[in-house]
Amino acid sequence: MKLVLISAGNSIHTMRWANAFVLRGLDVHLITQHKPLAGFSKTVGIHPVPHLFGFGYLLNGLRVKKLIAELDPDVVNVHYASGYGSFVRWCAPEPTVLNVWGSDVFAFPEKSTLHKRWLLRNMRSASRIVSTSKSMARRVASLIGQTVPVAVVPFGVDMDMFKPLDPKEDPSVVTIGTVKTLEPHYGVDLLIWAFIRLSALKDLRPIQLRIVGGGGELQRLRAMVEQAGLMGRVEFVGPVPHDQVPSELHKLDVYVALSREESFGVAVVEAQACGLPVVVSDVGGLPEVVQDMSTGFIVPSDDIKAATVALEKLVRDHGSRRRMGTSARHFVVQNYEWETCVDRMLAVFNEVSSEQHR
Numbered sequence: 001m002k003l004v005l006i007s008a009g010n011s012i013h014t015m016r017w018a019n020a021f022v023l024r025g026l027d028v029h030l031i032t033q034h035k036p037l038a039g040f041s042k043t044v045g046i047h048p049v050p051h052l053f054g055f056g057y058l059l060n061g062l063r064v065k066k067l068i069a070e071l072d073p074d075v076v077n078v079h080y081a082s083g084y085g086s087f088v089r090w091c092a093p094e095p096t097v098l099n100v101w102g103s104d105v106f107a108f109p110e111k112s113t114l115h116k117r118w119l120l121r122n123m124r125s126a127s128r129i130v131s132t133s134k135s136m137a138r139r140v141a142s143l144i145g146q147t148v149p150v151a152v153v154p155f156g157v158d159m160d161m162f163k164p165l166d167p168k169e170d171p172s173v174v175t176i177g178t179v180k181t182l183e184p185h186y187g188v189d190l191l192i193w194a195f196i197r198l199s200a201l202k203d204l205r206p207i208q209l210r211i212v213g214g215g216g217e218l219q220r221l222r223a224m225v226e227q228a229g230l231m232g233r234v235e236f237v238g239p240v241p242h243d244q245v246p247s248e249l250h251k252l253d254v255y256v257a258l259s260r261e262e263s264f265g266v267a268v269v270e271a272q273a274c275g276l277p278v279v280v281s282d283v284g285g286l287p288e289v290v291q292d293m294s295t296g297f298i299v300p301s302d303d304i305k306a307a308t309v310a311l312e313k314l315v316r317d318h319g320s321r322r323r324m325g326t327s328a329r330h331f332v333v334q335n336y337e338w339e340t341c342v343d344r345m346l347a348v349f350n351e352v353s354s355e356q357h358r
Contacts, residue, residue, distance in 0.1 A: 001349065002027040004071055004094075006064070006087050007079035009036030009046070012242045013155065014079060018044050020342045029071050031064060031087075033057075045071075057086045065090040075349045078126070082108040082115075085122040095352040098126035102263030102284075105139050120144055127352045130345070132264040133285030151348050154289075155266045156341030157273045157332060161243075164275030164329060165250050170318035173206045176311060177252040179245055179267050180259075182215030187258035187281065187302075192221060194258070194307040196228045198315065207233070207315055212248050214239040249274040253321060254314050257286065258299075258307055265289045269336045272296070272328035277321050279310045289336070295328035 003021055007014040009032035021028050022041045029045035030036065033056045036046055047067055049060045064087045068076060076096045078088050082104040088096050100123075109116035120143060123129060129150045131137040137150045176195065180186045188211060195209045211221070211234065218236065225234045240248055245267075249255065255271035255278045262284040269289050271278055278296035280286040281303075292298040297310035314321050 001025075001075065001353065002029070002071065002073045003349065004029045004031060004068060004073040004076045005079070006031045006076065006084050008032060008034045008084065009040075009048075010034040011079075012037065015040055017077075017079075017345070020338070021346075024342065024346060029073070031067055033060070033084075047071075057083050061087065061090045068094060074353045077349070080104050081122050081129075082119050085126075086118070088122050088125040091125075093356075095127040095356040096125070097128045097130055097348055097352055098123060099130045099132075100136060100140060101132075102136065102261075105136060105143065106261065106263065109143065116143075124148060127355070128348055130348060132266075133288050135285045135288065136263045151344075153344045153348065154269075154336050154341055155264060156336050156338035157266070157269050158338045159273060159333060162246050162249070162270045162273035164325070167322065168253070171253060173208055174253045174315045175208050175210055175251060176254045176256060176315075177210035177212065177248075178256050179212040179240075179248055179271075180257065181213050182211070182217040182221060184217060185259060185261040187260050188213075188217065188221055189224065190258040190281075190302065190304055190307060191256050192224050192228075192234070193304045194256075194311055195234070196224075196230065197304065197308040198311055199228075199230060199233065201312065204312070204315060209234040210237060210248070210251060211235070212237040212240060212245075245270060246274060249276060252276055254279065254311065255296075256307070256311070257281070258301075259283055259286065260301060262286050269332055272325075273332040273336075275325040275329045277314055277324035277328060279307060279314070281307075291327070291331055295324055295331050 003026045015037050018028050019041045022043050031047045033051040049063055050056055076091045076094050078084055079099045081100045109119045123144050129148050130153050132155050137152050140150050225231055255276045257268050257280045264285040280290050281301045282298050283301045287298050290296050299306040299310055
C-alpha cells in the first residue's frame with residue numbers, strides 16, 4: 001500500500017505514525033508545511049510545501065493536489081482537521097482518512113460561524129474520520145451528524161519504552177508530578193493548589209512536586225509556589241524531549257492530570273504504562289483511559305478538594321500506590337499497546353481503500 005500522510009512534520013505523533021507504517025511495509029510519503037523532526041525513517045518520502053505564515057493552508061491546495069496525483073497513493077491520511085484538514089478537499093478522487101486531534105474540533109469551531117463552516121467542510125470531505133477517544137468521536141458526531149463514519153483508534157504507547165523500573169520500596173519522600181504543557185486548559189494550577197493543601201497537613205509524610213513542561217503559564221505558576229513558600233519542595237523541570245519522558249516518569253510516585261480540557265490523555269497512558277497510579281479530572285477522554293479506584297482516581301473538574309483527598313490517600317498508602325500502579329500497567333497493555341493501535345489504523349486504511357475499488 002502506498003500512503004500519503006499530510007501532517008505537521010515537527011510533531012512526534014506524525015513521526016511515530018509514519019515510522020510505524022514503514023515498519024509494516026507501507027510506501028509512506030509525507031506532505032508537510034513544517035520542518036520535519038530528526039528521526040523519520042529514511043524511507044519516508046518528504047515533500048515540503050511552503051507554510052507562508054499560516055496562509056499555506058489556504059494557498060497550497062493546487063500544489064498538494066498535484067503532488068497527490070503524481071504520487072498516486074492508495075490512501076491519503078490527513079492529520080488535524082482545522083489546518084492540514086483543509087487539504088482533504090483537494091485529495092479527490094483518492095480515499096481520505098482524517099485524524100482529529102482535539103482543539104481542532106473542540107476549540108476551533110467555537111471561534112466564529114466562519115470557523116465552524118470551514119471545519120465542517122473539511123470533515124465532510126473525508127472518506128473516514130478517526131478519533132483517539134470516544135468522547136471526541138461524540139463531539140465529531142455532534143458537529144457533522146452521521147455524514148462521515150467515525151472510527152476510534154487510540155494513540156498507543158510503546159510498552160518497551162514506557163515500562164516500570166524495579167518495584168519501589170516505600171519512599172521516605174513521595175514525589176507527585178506531571179508532564180504537561182503549562183497552559184491554562186491543562187490545569188497545572190489546580191495541581192499546585194492541591195499540593196499546597198497537602199503540604200499544610202501536619203501528620204503527612206514529606207512530599208515534593210515535579211512539574212515537567214514549558215509554556216505561557218510558567219511565571220504565574222512559579223509565583224503561586226513562591227507565595228506559598230514552597231519553592232524548596234517544587235521543581236519546575238522545563239520541557240524535555242519525548243525520549244526522555246520515561247526517565248522523568250520514573251522519578252514520580254504519583255502522576256496527576258487535572259486538565260480542564262483533554263481530548264485523549266496520552267501522557268496519562270504513558271504514566272500508567274510506567275506503573276504509576278494516577279489522579280485525573282473527569283473531562284474529555286481522561287475517564288476513558290483510567291479505571292477509577294483501580295488504576296487511579298477520577299475527580300470532578302476544577303475540584304481542588306477532591307483532588308487533594310485523592311492525593312492524600314495515595315501519599316499515605318504505599319500499598320495502594322503499588323497495587324494501582326500494577327493494575328495501571330496491565331490496563332494499558334490490554335488497551336493501548338502501540339502495535340495494536342497501529343493494526344487498528346491499518347484496518348481503517350484497508351477499509352477505505354477497499355470501498356474505493358468496489
